Every structure is written in C-alpha cells, then in structure tokens.
Amino acid sequence: MIMAVKKSVPVKKVVKIPPQTAQNMRVWKFGDDIDTDAIIPGRFLTIYDPKELSKHAFEGTRDEYAKKVKAGDIVVGGRNFGCGSSREHAPLALIGGGVNVVVAQSFARIFFRNSVNVGVLPVVCKDADKIADGAKISLNIKKGIIDADGKQFKTEPVPEFMQGIIDAGGLVEYAKKLKEVPVCTKSRA
Amino acid sequence: MGATIVEKIFSKKCGNDIRAGEVVMAPIDGAMIHDITGPLAIQKFYEMGGSKVFDTEQVILLFDHQIPADSIPAAENHVYMRKFAAEQGIYNYDINEGVCHQVVLEKGRAAPGEIVVGADSHTCMYGAVGAFATGIGSTDMGFVLKYGALYFKVPETIRAEVSGKFPERVGAKDLILSIAADIGADGATYQAIEFAGKTISKLDMAGRMTLCNMAIEMGGKAGIVAPDKITWEYMKGRRKMKSFELGSDEDAKYASKRTYNVSDMEPQVAIPHNVDTGVPVSKVAGTHVDQVFIGSCTNGRFEDLEEAAEVLGKKKFNRNVRVIIIPASRDEYLKTLKAGLIEKFVKAGALVEAPCCGPCMGGAFGLLAPGEVSLSTSNRNFKGRQGSTEGKVYLCSPATAAASAITGVITDPREV
Numbered sequence: 001m002i003m004a005v006k007k008s009v010p011v012k013k014v015v016k017i018p019p020q021t022a023q024n025m026r027v028w029k030f031g032d033d034i035d036t037d038a039i040i041p042g043r044f045l046t047i048y049d050p051k052e053l054s055k056h057a058f059e060g061t062r063d064e065y066a067k068k069v070k071a072g073d074i075v076v077g078g079r080n081f082g083c084g085s086s087r088e089h090a091p092l093a094l095i096g097g098g099v100n101v102v103v104a105q106s107f108a109r110i111f112f113r114n115s116v117n118v119g120v121l122p123v124v125c126k127d128a129d130k131i132a133d134g135a136k137i138s139l140n141i142k143k144g145i146i147d148a149d150g151k152q153f154k155t156e157p158v159p160e161f162m163q164g165i166i167d168a169g170g171l172v173e174y175a176k177k178l179k180e181v182p183v184c185t186k187s188r189a
Numbered sequence: 190m191g192a193t194i195v196e197k198i199f200s201k202k203c204g205n206d207i208r209a210g211e212v213v214m215a216p217i218d219g220a221m222i223h224d225i226t227g228p229l230a231i232q233k234f235y236e237m238g239g240s241k242v243f244d245t246e247q248v249i250l251l252f253d254h255q256i257p258a259d260s261i262p263a264a265e266n267h268v269y270m271r272k273f274a275a276e277q278g279i280y281n282y283d284i285n286e287g288v289c290h291q292v293v294l295e296k297g298r299a300a301p302g303e304i305v306v307g308a309d310s311h312t313c314m315y316g317a318v319g320a321f322a323t324g325i326g327s328t329d330m331g332f333v334l335k336y337g338a339l340y341f342k343v344p345e346t347i348r349a350e351v352s353g354k355f356p357e358r359v360g361a362k363d364l365i366l367s368i369a370a371d372i373g374a375d376g377a378t379y380q381a382i383e384f385a386g387k388t389i390s391k392l393d394m395a396g397r398m399t400l401c402n403m404a405i406e407m408g409g410k411a412g413i414v415a416p417d418k419i420t421w422e423y424m425k426g427r428r429k430m431k432s433f434e435l436g437s438d439e440d441a442k443y444a445s446k447r448t449y450n451v452s453d454m455e456p457q458v459a460i461p462h463n464v465d466t467g468v469p470v471s472k473v474a475g476t477h478v479d480q481v482f483i484g485s486c487t488n489g490r491f492e493d494l495e496e497a498a499e500v501l502g503k504k505k506f507n508r509n510v511r512v513i514i515i516p517a518s519r520d521e522y523l524k525t526l527k528a529g530l531i532e533k534f535v536k537a538g539a540l541v542e543a544p545c546c547g548p549c550m551g552g553a554f555g556l557l558a559p560g561e562v563s564l565s566t567s568n569r570n571f572k573g574r575q576g577s578t579e580g581k582v583y584l585c586s587p588a589t590a591a592a593s594a595i596t597g598v599i600t601d602p603r604e605v
Contacts, residue, residue, distance in 0.1 A: 033374050033463055035571045042551030042574070045225045046255070046262035048232070060578030080375035083408065084571060086310040088229055088326040108408055109379055110310060114326035161212045161340060171328045175237040181336045184203035187212040 025074040025101070027148065028065055029133035034077050035084035036111060040093040042085075053089055054096030071098025074139075076131050078104065081122075082111025091120040101139065103128050103146065103155070116162050117171035124156040161187040191438025193346040194415050195381045198302055198321045198435075209345040209442070217247065218303035218320075220333045223289045224252035225550075226308035226326070228266045231273050233331025242277050243337030249298050249307075250274050251282035253289050254550045256543075287518030287544030290314040290486040294398065295520050297427030301416035302435050304341075306333055311486050311568065313409060316401035317394060318423065319416030319435055321381075324405060344410045345444035346381045346437070347372070351388040353452035358500070358602040361396030362488055362566065362586035364388075365403045366457035366467035368449060374465040378408030380444050383437060388451055389414055394423045395492035402487045403568050406464040456602055458564075459584040462572040470589055470601045478583075479561040480511045481594040482575075484542075485549045488566035488587050489517030491524040497591035498530045500602050505537045507597035512539040513555050515547040539594075548575045557582075564599060566590050 038061040040053055047053050058065040075094060081104035082090060091114050094102065102115065103123045115122045123141070131137070131148045138147040139155075146153045158166060168174035192200065192208070199207040199215060207213055222230050227250065234242070242248050250270060258264035267284070274281035286292045290311055299305045301319035306312060308330040315322035325339070333339050349368055372382075382404045384397070392400075397414045404412030414420070415436035424430065455469035483489070483497050494516060506512045514534050516522035522544050525531050531541050548555030549567035556576030557563055563575050563582045570582035585593070588602035595605055 035569075037551060037569070037571045037574050038578075041578075043556075045552060046260060046266055048229050060573050080378070080408065083374060084310065084405075084569060086226060086308060086324045086326050088226065088328060106375060106378065108375070109410060110324055110326055113329060117326060117328035159212075159342070161342075171332055172233055172236045175332055175335065181338050182214050183216055183338045184205070185214060186207070187214070187340070 023138045025072055025137045025139065026070065027131055027133060027135040027137055028069065028073060028075045029131065030075065030077045032078035033080045033083055036082055036087050036090040037084055039082070039090040040087065045087060045089055047089070048092070050092040050096030052096070053093035057093040057097055066097065069097040069099065073097070073099050074101050074103060074137055075099050076103045076128050078129050079106045081107050083108035086110045086114070088114045088118060091115040091118050094120055103131070105129055116165050119170040121166065125153050127153040190442055191440040193437045193441045193443065194319070194383060194413055194435060195321055195344060195346055195411065198304060199341070199343050201302060202304055207343055209343050212340060212342050214338050215304055215341050216338050217306055217333050219247050219249060219293070219298050219305035220330065221249040221289055221293055221307035221309070221312065222330060223254060223309060224256070224263065224266055224270060225254045226330065228269050229327035230308050230330035230334060231270065233328045234334040237331055237335050239331070239335035242279065242334045245278045247337070248279045248334065249293055250279050251286055251289055251292060252284045253287060254546045255553045256284040256545045259553045285519060287521070288486045288489060288546055290402065291489065291517040291521065294318060295427065295518060297424065300424060300428050300430060301420060302433070306330070306339060310405045311402050313404045313412045314398050314402040314486060316404065316411050316413035317397040318420055319414060321411055321413065323410050342379065344379055344381045346383050347377055348383050348385060348443045348446045350446060350448045351384065351386040351451060352448070353388055353450040355388070355451050356454065358588045359451065359454050359456055360586055360588070361392060361399040363454055363457040364449065364451055365400050366459050366584065367454060369403060369406050369459070369465045370467035371447065372407040374406065374463055375408040377404065379410060381411040381413055382407065382409045384412065384414050390417060393492060394419060395490040398490065399487055406568060456586060456589045458589065458599060459570055461570050461581040461583065464568070464570060464584065470585070470599065473583065473599050474601055476583070476599040477562060478510055478564045478593055478597065478599060480513065480555065480557065480563040481590050482513045482548045482555065482563060482565040482567060483587050483590045484513070484515030484517060484547050485567035486517060487568040489515055489521060491516070491521050493566065493587040494525050494530055495528065497587040498533055500588050500591035500605060501533065501537055501595065504595050504605070506539055506594045508538065509597050510594050512594045513542060513548060514539045515542045516544050518544050551575055564590055564593050
C-alpha cells in the first residue's frame with residue numbers, strides 16, 4: 001500500500017475549543033448520506049495525524065477539497081452526515097484542514113459523538129440543504145443562528161450532556177477534569 | 190408501562206428504572222479494539238491520564254483489518270498495540286483469530302444482558318446474543334479503557350416483527366437488505382432495532398448475527414434479538430453462566446413496529462452506492478461482475494460458506510471473475526476446512542484467504558480499479574469502499590454471490 005505518512009503513531013495534540021461564533025466562513029457543500037469512507041478512504045487509516053489525514057480528505061469524492069480547504073472553512077452536508085464506519089479519522093481529517101464546524105440537516109450518531117469528542121462542532125440545521133456551495137457563513141451558536149450569504153437559518157441546540165464536553169474542548173480535556181465517574185447516575189438529555 | 194429489552198438491560202445494570210431518552214453513565218462489560226481504531230484509543234487513554242485499564246479481562250484486543258501487516262505503518266500500529274497489551278496484561282488475540290465481531294462472539298466475550306462497546310461500527314452484531322452492543326469512536330473508547338463506563342442516551346426501539354418461512358436460497362441477508370430498504374439509511378438513527386417474531390425464533394445464530402450486524406446501516410445504535418433456547422445453546426462452552434429470562438414486555442413502548450413476511454421474498458441485492466437500495470435480484474440480473482467477495486463479519490460464517498458451496502455444486506467459478514472467499518474466523522475456517530469446502534472452492538477457481546476483513550476494509554487487498562464491479566456479501570457498498578470511487582459495489586447473500594461467481598453476471602441463486 002502506498003502511504004503518505006511518516007509516522008503511524010498518534011500525535012499528542014490537544015484540539016482547540018470550537019468557536020461559538022465565527023464570521024465569513026467559506027462553505028464546502030456536500031449532499032445526503034456522506035459516509036466516513038468518503039470523508040477519509042480506508043486506505044489512509046494507518047494515519048492518525050490530522051494534517052496528514054487532511055491531505056486525503058474527500059479523496060476520490062471531491063479532490064479539490066484537500067487542495068483548497070483553508071483554516072476557518074466550514075463543511076455543510078445534507079441528511080445523515082458521517083454515516084458508516086466509526087473511524088475517528090473522519091473528524092480528524094476535517095480538523096487537519098482547519099475545519100472545526102460541520103453543519104448538516106442530520107448526523108449519523110457515531111460521527112456526531114466523535115466530532116464533539118475531538119473538537120469538531122457538529123451543528124444541526126434543518127435548512128442546511130438550502131446553503132449553497134461557496135457561500136459565506138456567519139455562525140452564532142448561542143443564539144442558534146446561521147447567516148449564509150445574508151439568509152438566516154435556525155440551528156438546533158446540542159444535547160445538554162454533550163455541552164459539557166464541548167465546553168471542555170473535547171472528551172480528553174473533559175476526562176482530565178473529571179474527579180469521579182458518576183456511574184449509573186442519570187444526566188439531563 | 191412495560192419496558193423494551195434495551196431499557197431492561199440498562200435498568201438491570203444500574204439497579205434502577207432507566208427509560209429510552211434518558212442519559213446515563215453506564216458500566217461496560219466488554220470493550221473491543223482492533224488495529225485501525227485501537228492505536229488512537231490507546232493514545233487517548235494515555236492523554237486522559239490513564240495508566241491501567243479498568244479491567245484487563247474485559248478488554249478484547251485483536252488485529253483484523255490489515256493482517257498480516259500490509260504496510261510498514263500497519264506493522265507499526267500492530268507493534269504499538271502488542272506493547273500495550275503486554276504492558277497492561279491484556280490477552281492479545283493478535284492476527285490469529287479473525288474478524289473482531291466474530292471472534293468476540295465465538296470466544297464468549299459478549300453475553301445476554303451485557304453492555305458491550307467496540308471501536309468499530311459493526312459492534313452492533315453482538316445483539317445477536319441479546320447483549321446491548323454499540324460501536325463507538327476511539328476517544329470514547331479511550332474513556333472506556335480508563336473508566337469502564339460511558340455516557341449513553343438510552344435508545345428507543347424499533348420492533349421488526351418477522352413472520353413466514355424463507356423460500357429456498359433466501360435468508361437472513363436478503364431479509365436485512367429488505368429491512369434496510371424499508372427503514373432507510375438513517376431511519377433508525379439513535380434507535381435500537383429489535384428483531385422478533387416466529388421467523389427469528391427459528392433463525393440460527395449465524396443468521397441473527399447477519400441481521401444485527403447491519404443495524405448500523407440504518408443508523409441504528411444497536412440490533413438485538415432477545416435470548417432464547419438457541420442463544421443459550423450457543424453460549425454453552427463459551428461462557429459459564431446460568432440462563433435467565435430477558436425480553437421486551439408486551440406493553441413496551443416502541444418508536445415504531447414494523448412487520449415483514451419472508452414467505453414470498455426474492456433474493457435481494459443492494460445497488461451502488463447506498464445500503465438502503467435493496468431490490469429483488471431479478472431487477473439487476475445480468476449485471477457484469479469483476480470480483481465476488483464471500484466473507485466479512487456479515488456473512489463469513491460456516492453456514493454462509495456452506496450455502497455458497499451448495500450453490501456451487503460441481504460447477505466451476507467463471508474465469509473472468511476474481512472470487513475471493515474469506516472465512517470470518519479461525520474457527521469458521523477450520524469448520525470449512527474439515528467439511529472439505531476449502532478444497533472445493535479452490536478447485537473451482539476461488540482464492541481462499543486467511544480470516545480477516547479482506548476487501549471490505551478498502552485498503553488491505555482486493556481493491557477495485559475504476560470502472561470495476563464487485564458483488565459482495567459484506568455490509569457496505571459506499572463509493573470507494575472497496576477501492577476506486579469509480580468502482581461499484583453490490584451487496585447480496587452468499588447464495589447470490591456464489592451463483593453470480595459461476596455465471597459472471599448477477600444471477601438469481603435459484604437459477605443455477
């Protein structure tokens with residue numbers, strides 16, 4: 001197998017907290033059922049470094065993405081974004097290219113959680129299909145509003161129990177601050 | 190109001206009444222990592238300050254996606270995981286046993302009523318023994334390795350009630366492709382699918398595994414079959430435990446109830462590039478195929494290979510088709526070997542490989558060139574899943590795969 005990788009052992013990098021507000025983000029628009037094989041094909045799964053992974057993001061699906069994606073860009077999908085394999089390489093491949101927000105009409109469950117855990121903010125917006133490729137987006141998570149080329153759309157709040165993980169900057173940071181694990185204690189959904 | 194089997198599993202584990210929609214930090218009975226997602230999970234475990242895993246007996250560690258190592262980075266990942274296993278004192282199945290999900294079940298590492306997680310989306314297969322099992326990412330797995338617990342939003346359940354008798358050469362794979370086409374690729378997101386009804390109560394463990402394996406293809410968090418006589422029989426010799434009653438109450442609240450009858454079902458084929466596209470084989474019969482793959486966690490068991498061999502009979506595979514057959518585990522390989530089927534497959538022109546994920550991994554071997562078509566008994570036909578994004582993957586049962594491997598075109602297994 002041909003590998004564009006120097007080291008296969010995972011990098012020790014703590015990801016930054018996703019922005020709660022952001023301005024003028026360029027949209028990379030995708031359709032429904034974008035699976036994690038499309039985000040990062042199986043042949044690159046020995047790579048764990050986000051930067052290296054990002055070089056192969058959407059390879060064969062949309063080749064210009066990896067060449068042109070810039071820090072602060074945003075990926076927008078339709079329904080069931082991130083379906084398929086549990087590979088965390090998928091949100092890592094987005095982070096490596098500087099994308100730390102994904103907006104979609106709906107997300108596949110494992111991708112949603114992986115994203116929150118590694119510091120990509122998944123934002124549910126039922127009108128995401130109305131956002132055009134190349135649009136400029138401004139985002140205000142607290143207010144629950146996306147502005148895409150002057151049109152405003154509502155976003156849905158993240159489940160409460162996951163907000164703590166987002167606020168901590170991902171599950172690793174959250175876990176580090178955890179004094180004890182509240183096994184069998186219910187949390188608010 | 191009664192409870193679903195999933196609500197009962199969480200409630201029993203935690204000793205209080207837990208219902209769908211509630212979020213709970215639940216204790217974990219088993220945690221599986223493999224060579225693709227394992228290294229990152231281990232890294233996250235250390236980043237979280239982990240030094241010893243929560244329980245060495247409950248961690249299942251093996252390699253199946255890239256074995257024997259197909260590249261230097263893959264070999265390095267294996268070394269990394271071997272060191273972790275040795276350092277922690279975790280038993281390492283290494284490259285010897287086969288595809289993770291098959292191994293977890295046949296080694297008795299998942300059992301009725303347990304909560305098991307795996308860093309692989311098809312972990313939902315362990316629902317075949319009445320466990321609540323779900324696939325998670327590497328960071329969640331790092332958390333599990335450290336704490337032995339994980340946050341769950343307890344899912345609602347879709348009840349799939351199946352009746353009727355399977356016609357000849359129609360089975361569990363045809364049923365699940367047909368259910369996926371009905372429910373849709375995201376129709377079960379955040380939900381569990383419980384397979385029940387007279388047909389399921391007669392279905393063997395291999396078939397139940399095929400069904401539960403593909404719950405994720407509808408977005409399902411878990412697939413599950415309530416444990417019964419067949420389940421407890423399967424558990425014998427795999428796990429020392431007494432049988433007990435576990436099942437949904439009659440008045441349990443379901444997200445939805447769906448009914449299926451298999452008596453008139455045709456063999457099904459899912460067309461590229463989504464799993465919820467199942468159509469009767471007659472709709473795509475005659476489609477040229479370049480490669481046929483019979484194997485994977487979905488359909489690499491002895492029962493699957495036996496059915497393929499029955500369809501094959503005394504015929505040969507088509508010389509224009511690359512036929513790749515991979516038993517799902519060492520045990521399944523041995524059963525296939527002892528039954529003389531491997532010799533039969535090899536003589537008919539197939540490549541029989543050692544247990545692993547094979548072409549379904551989309552990176553190790555058996556990749557498609559642009560324009561090529563694969564017919565596969567595995568679980569995903571996404572663009573690029575088996576190589577080039579300009580290749581096509583169709584999904585089907587072992588019987589349909591074998592029939593098509595003989596003719597070189599997609600073929601109804603009842604017509605060869």
